[in-house]
Amino acid sequence: MSTTSPPQAAIRPSGETAANPGVISGGARLALYRLLVALRYTEKRAYDLFLQNLIKGTSHLALGQEAVAAGFGLAMEQGDYTFCTYRGHHHTLARGAPMRGVLGELMGRQCGLLGGKGGSMHLTSVEHGVMGSYAIVGGHLPIAVGAAWSAQYRGTRQVAVAFFGDGTTNIGAFHESLNLAATWKLPVVFVCENNLYMEYTPIHMVTPVDNPAADRASAYGLPSIIVDGNDADAVYLVALAALKRAREGGGPSLIECKTYRHSGHSRADPAKYRPPGELEAWMERDPVPMYRQRLLGLGIAEQEIAAIEREELSNVDRATEEAKASPPPELKSAFTDVWADGSAGWRN
Amino acid sequence: MAELSYRDAVAAGIAQEMARDDRVVFLGEDIAGAGGVFKATVGLLDRFGPLRVRDTPISELAILGAAMGAAMTGLRPIAEIMFSDFLACCWDYVANEISKTRYMTNGQVNIPLVIRTANGAGSRFGAQHSQSVENWAMAIPGIKVVAPSTPADVKGLLAAAVRDPDPVLFFEHKSLYSMKGEVPDGEHFEPLGTAKILRRGDDITIVALAAMVPRALQAAEILQAQHGISASVIDLRSLVPLDTKTVLAEVSRTGRLFTVEENPRLCGWGAEISSIVTEECFYDLDQPVVRITTPHIPLPAADALEDAVVPSVPRIVEEIMRAADFRADSRSGGARGL
Numbered sequence: 062m063s064t065t066s067p068p069q070a071a072i073r074p075s076g077e078t079a080a081n082p083g084v085i086s087g088g089a090r091l092a093l094y095r096l097l098v099a100l101r102y103t104e105k106r107a108y109d110l111f112l113q114n115l116i117k118g119t120s121h122l123a124l125g126q127e128a129v130a131a132g133f134g135l136a137m138e139q140g141d142y143t144f145c146t147y148r149g150h151h152h153t154l155a156r157g158a159p160m161r162g163v164l165g166e167l168m169g170r171q172c173g174l175l176g177g178k179g180g181s182m183h184l185t186s187v188e189h190g191v192m193g194s195y196a197i198v199g200g201h202l203p204i205a206v207g208a209a210w211s212a213q214y215r216g217t218r219q220v221a222v223a224f225f226g227d228g229t230t231n232i233g234a235f236h237e238s239l240n241l242a243a244t245w246k247l248p249v250v251f252v253c254e255n256n257l258y259m260e261y262t263p264i265h266m267v268t269p270v271d272n273p274a275a276d277r278a279s280a281y282g283l284p285s286i287i288v289d290g291n292d293a294d295a296v297y298l299v300a301l302a303a304l305k306r307a308r309e310g311g312g313p314s315l316i317e318c319k320t321y322r323h324s325g326h327s328r329a330d331p332a333k334y335r336p337p338g339e340l341e342a343w344m345e346r347d348p349v350p351m352y353r354q355r356l357l358g359l360g361i362a363e364q365e366i367a368a369i370e371r372e373e374l375s376n377v378d379r380a381t382e383e384a385k386a387s388p389p390p391e392l393k394s395a396f397t398d399v400w401a402d403g404s405a406g407w408r409n
Numbered sequence: 410m411a412e413l414s415y416r417d418a419v420a421a422g423i424a425q426e427m428a429r430d431d432r433v434v435f436l437g438e439d440i441a442g443a444g445g446v447f448k449a450t451v452g453l454l455d456r457f458g459p460l461r462v463r464d465t466p467i468s469e470l471a472i473l474g475a476a477m478g479a480a481m482t483g484l485r486p487i488a489e490i491m492f493s494d495f496l497a498c499c500w501d502y503v504a505n506e507i508s509k510t511r512y513m514t515n516g517q518v519n520i521p522l523v524i525r526t527a528n529g530a531g532s533r534f535g536a537q538h539s540q541s542v543e544n545w546a547m548a549i550p551g552i553k554v555v556a557p558s559t560p561a562d563v564k565g566l567l568a569a570a571v572r573d574p575d576p577v578l579f580f581e582h583k584s585l586y587s588m589k590g591e592v593p594d595g596e597h598f599e600p601l602g603t604a605k606i607l608r609r610g611d612d613i614t615i616v617a618l619a620a621m622v623p624r625a626l627q628a629a630e631i632l633q634a635q636h637g638i639s640a641s642v643i644d645l646r647s648l649v650p651l652d653t654k655t656v657l658a659e660v661s662r663t664g665r666l667f668t669v670e671e672n673p674r675l676c677g678w679g680a681e682i683s684s685i686v687t688e689e690c691f692y693d694l695d696q697p698v699v700r701i702t703t704p705h706i707p708l709p710a711a712d713a714l715e716d717a718v719v720p721s722v723p724r725i726v727e728e729i730m731r732a733a734d735f736r737a738d739s740r741s742g743g744a745r746g747l
Contacts, residue, residue, distance in 0.1 A: 203474020398516035401574030
């Protein structure tokens with residue numbers, strides 16, 4: 062399998078795997094575009110703030126992978142659970158968590174989603190259904206299974222969705238999670254964002270199958286689902302179908318989204334291992350301009366599109382200023398919330 | 410009061426909490442149909458049904474991860490890890506996920522769950538099925554660590570663990586499962602973080618945990634009968650939270666501290682007790698603190714070898730006699746130099 066060009070041939074036509082593809086409404090398309098733009102602008106802003114040394118530590122940008130987050134973000138219902146990885150800014154925002162809280166957390170400010178105690182790799186906003194970002198590869202998949210088990214037990218029709226990278230498909234937690242979820246028929250959707258690289262290493266060099274997630278599905282009695290992860294419409298339709306199946310008691314789904322990471326693995330990685338031309342080929346299929354073109358093709362006015370872009374840019378600008386203005390956390394907060402009573406005590 | 414075995418007290422404790430609160434669910438390997446490999450969970454499936462008492466595949470990551478996800482979303486799971494040695498297979502959940510997520514999320518989630526596990530030596534199972542690993546857990550901020558020594562405490566502390574809003578690692582001792590003891594009738598609850606003084610003496614304080622508690626008590630009887638040494642024996646019961654008040658008060662009164670630990674020597678829980686005592690009541694000490702532990706070796710399987718390395722009653726007596734310098738200033742005046 063070549064990793065140097067977008068694997069269009071491997072991708073089924075959009076929506077083929079959706080049980081009921083229907084027609085995506087104009088409102089939904091505008092909502093998808095708004096999400097794409099908001100995620101893109103926020104992530105780019107995070108990069109800029111790094112260059113200004115306003116964000117310390119590390120960060121794993123999802124530039125290029127926004128369509129997965131937007132498609133699922135729009136398809137998921139209030140109350141559904143999102144579990145994401147350390148590359149989780151886009152999924153957190155896609156559920157409605159505020160830009161200010163995300164950027165503030167990256168900057169280590171009081172206004173951060175986690176008050177500065179979690180950082181870039183652990184974004185969480187329970188009130189928006191974002192049950193955490195997990196920085197141990199694969200660590201969150203069993204946790205999402207547990208949330209799905211809880212939803213099944215409580216009879217709430219909630220669905221848990223776990224997003225993860227291609228590298229995760231080779232860790233034990235992935236297989237234990239799929240096995241248990243399929244055996245217990247749990248309402249959980251496993252979403253692999255295959256961006257071709259596990260950290261610095263091409264996934265095909267360390268995996269014996271072409272499609273690291275989808276080709277493993279049959280081992281757990283699940284259908285193999287591959288979707289163009291740069292096409293927000295395609296992701297949205299597949300997401301709707303998988304969520305419906307989960308809500309109706311049909312059990313888990315495993316979806317492999319083919320996508321591409323525009324930047325390196327983390328802040329420290331210039332991604333020099335990429336073959337020449339690969340990034341350029343994928344930039345041709347950048348999910349944000351690609352979707353813009355689609356909207357224009359569907360007859361949506363340029364002004365309407367530009368207004369969305371203007372509004373989201375202004376939202377990011379405002380969030381940035383608010384985060385910059387927010388003070389660093391109070392030092393005493395380092396000693397709170399180890400335990401449910403708010404304390405950090407371990408002795409009397 | 411009814412006489413129950415330690416293993417029956419486990420089932421009784423779980424049943425008490427499941428009957429009280431339908432958010433309590435129980436999962437693990439062989440725990441439902443088989444009633445547990447140590448038969449500590451017999452009858453729970455019949456009483457509470459397969460939706461609440463669930464057999465899992467051999468998937469320790471999935472067991473603890475699922476328990477965590479369920480705990481974050483409104484349930485109060487009890488997860489069994491069959492042997493405490495297997496915690497190493499799912500240590501990510503203990504060390505990274507369950508213990509840290511509340512803190513990292515600035516208190517956005519609570520993780521009220523209990524991990525029950527069979528700990529300790531005595532079954533001649535060798536180095537991967539006999540370890541005492543409570544000191545591993547104690548080293549992690551964010552998880553409570555409990556290890557009962559009697560059937561009554563099993564039931565009472567299990568109740569407290571299930572009702573606690575924080576995660577609790579609950580170490581049951583394999584060699585105690587057949588021990589019998591009186592357990593209060595009706596609802597029984599023992600607060601976490603409270604040590605128990607089981608025997609009062611004036612010359613020395615022995616602090617012990619789990620299977621070392623009955624041994625420390627026997628050693629104390631021998632010390633009294635044969636050497637005139639009067640020992641206090643404290644059952645620590647909980648490592649986190651740690652009841653330092655009880656320990657410090659007894660050590661200040663007796664002037665001598667011995668810990669009896671089944672964990673291997675380095676960084677055993679007694680090292681922390683010793684450190685706290687040395688820092689906080691040094692001038693009340695009449696002699697250095699002495700730790701009686703399993704040596705720093707993997708546990709051997711043969712009965713002769715296993716018995717030789719885990720602290721035994723004769724060894725506890727011998728080490729105390731060897732280490733103690735009972736001069737005329739001994740506080741009770743009853744014991745004399747060796």
